Amino acid sequence: MRTAQLRSEDPTIDWARLRVAVASATDCRMTLARALAAALTCAAVLPAIALAAGGEVEVSLAKKTILVDSHGRFTFPVGCDDLGPSCVGDLRLYTTSQAPPQGALLSVPVAAKAAAKLGVATFTVAAGDDDRVPVQLNATGRRALARRHGKTYIVDLRVRQRDGSGRYSPVVDGTIYLRAR
Numbered sequence: 001m002r003t004a005q006l007r008s009e010d011p012t013i014d015w016a017r018l019r020v021a022v023a024s025a026t027d028c029r030m031t032l033a034r035a036l037a038a039a040l041t042c043a044a045v046l047p048a049i050a051l052a053a054g055g056e057v058e059v060s061l062a063k064k065t066i067l068v069d070s071h072g073r074f075t076f077p078v079g080c081d082d083l084g085p086s087c088v089g090d091l092r093l094y095t096t097s098q099a100p101p102q103g104a105l106l107s108v109p110v111a112a113k114a115a116a117k118l119g120v121a122t123f124t125v126a127a128g129d130d131d132r133v134p135v136q137l138n139a140t141g142r143r144a145l146a147r148r149h150g151k152t153y154i155v156d157l158r159v160r161q162r163d164g165s166g167r168y169s170p171v172v173d174g175t176i177y178l179r180a181r
Contacts, residue, residue: 055083055127057161061174065152067181068145072119072137074178078159082128089161089171091135093118095144096154096175116140118155145180153178 058079068074080087094115118141123133137145145153157176160168 055081055085055087057087057089057125057159057171058130059159059172061157061172061176063177065177065179068137068178069181072142072145073134075132075134076121076157076176077130078123078125078133079130080125080127084127086127087125087161088123089159089168090120090122091133092120092158092160093135093137093141093176094156094158096156115156118144145178148180150180 058081060077066074066076076091078087078089078091094117096115117138119135119137121133121135123131125131141155154175154177157172157174158170159172161171162168
């Protein structure tokens with residue numbers, strides 16, 4: 001069970017009831033920020049708080065193309081709100097869906113291929129900061145990008161946040177566009 005560090009000297013707050021509400025909410029696999037918000041709503045109090053497990057990761061998927069250098073490296077912007085000490089997580093790149101096009105005439109049914117992992121990068125961002133996370137494509141990703149001969153390569157991006165107990169929860173699951181410089 002995780003607990004939140006609460007800062008308040010208000011004697012009217014029933015701290016025991018608030019701790020029980022936070023503990024019961026976090027047992028339901030909610031993030032600590034959401035669990036604390038639910039607990040504070042149940043307890044009908046709004047003290048100044050600081051979360052021990054960290055804030056929420058903020059990611060924006062822009063429609064612009066990201067340039068990748070000749071070694072398969074690029075940076076991706078990640079932010080962290082100011083609710084806790086830091087945000088920890090990872091970025092994962094995968095190939096887009098490999099299913100045959102809808103309505104394609106196939107003589108033999110073809111199953112969709114599993115998505116191949118193209119790269120992974122871990123990050124730690126301080127609370128209230130925005131940072132650029134360096135990402136390195138693996139050999140499969142560099143080879144696939146090189147086959148495009150300077151054209152745009154569409155890949156799936158999954159951003160996950162790690163909570164205090166080491167479990168990952170998804171933050172963003174979207175598409176980004178890569179192109180070799």
